[in-house]
Amino acid sequence: MKGSTTTPNSKITICCHSSQSQERLERKVITDYNELLKRKISHAFLGRVAISNILHVFNAYNVHVLNSRDIEEIQKTVDKKGEYKGGEKLLNRLCVYEGWFECLLKVLKDPSVQLSHVARNLETLKDELDQEDLQGFLAQRESSEDEGNYSSGGSSIVSENLRQDVADKNKIVEELRTQVLTLKSELEREREKGTILCVLGFYIGDAPVVSILT
Numbered sequence: 001m002k003g004s005t006t007t008p009n010s011k012i013t014i015c016c017h018s019s020q021s022q023e024r025l026e027r028k029v030i031t032d033y034n035e036l037l038k039r040k041i042s043h044a045f046l047g048r049v050a051i052s053n054i055l056h057v058f059n060a061y062n063v064h065v066l067n068s069r070d071i072e073e074i075q076k077t078v079d080k081k082g083e084y085k086g087g088e089k090l091l092n093r094l095c096v097y098e099g100w101f102e103c104l105l106k107v108l109k110d111p112s113v114q115l116s117h118v119a120r121n122l123e124t125l126k127d128e129l130d131q132e133d134l135q136g137f138l139a140q141r142e143s144s145e146d147e148g149n150y151s152s153g154g155s156s157i158v159s160e161n162l163r164q165d166v167a168d169k170n171k172i173v174e175e176l177r178t179q180v181l182t183l184k185s186e187l188e189r190e191r192e193k194g195t196i197l198c199v200l201g202f203y204i205g206d207a208p209v210v211s212i213l214t
Helices: 008-045 051-061 068-081 083-094 100-109 116-192
Strands: 199-204 207-213
Touching: 008 083, 008 100, 008 116, 051 068, 051 083, 051 100, 068 083, 083 100, 100 116
Parallel strands: none
Antiparallel strands: 199 207
């Protein structure tokens, strides 16, 4: 068809674009969740942990969480602004790494740190957040289903109206056909008498229903 070209390569490109869009969406969901989790645990973490004592423990559990530059900058913040501000910077840096929360829990439970009670509090807060997200998802899905049911009901009403409209028009056509047959019979009788010669035609819109030469 003119103006439309489909090739195997174009299909591959479309698939790639679709895959990339899905990946971007998944990354955004993860980023948003990590930000929410960071905020959720902040009050139970900040001011309760000596940041300087845990910075160098992270790499023992996950070498991909916090790099040397992160550690250096966080330590500088602790030295200049105190543990609380240093803790804020630590959480801000941590939450961009995959597996950061699990690594944080392991660090807090480490024998050299001995903050298992803080780790348990953070786990509880995460469970609360997950439950809130689940309830929000279920509520959103229920709302979507209600909208879908309403739309389906509306579609059914429209379909029923269309069917009734067609039935009414068919009834009119049938009545016209009956009238035509009646007139035809009468005209045939008059024709036998040699008194009438005419053309009879019925139209619905632009389409002829019947045309009779008498």
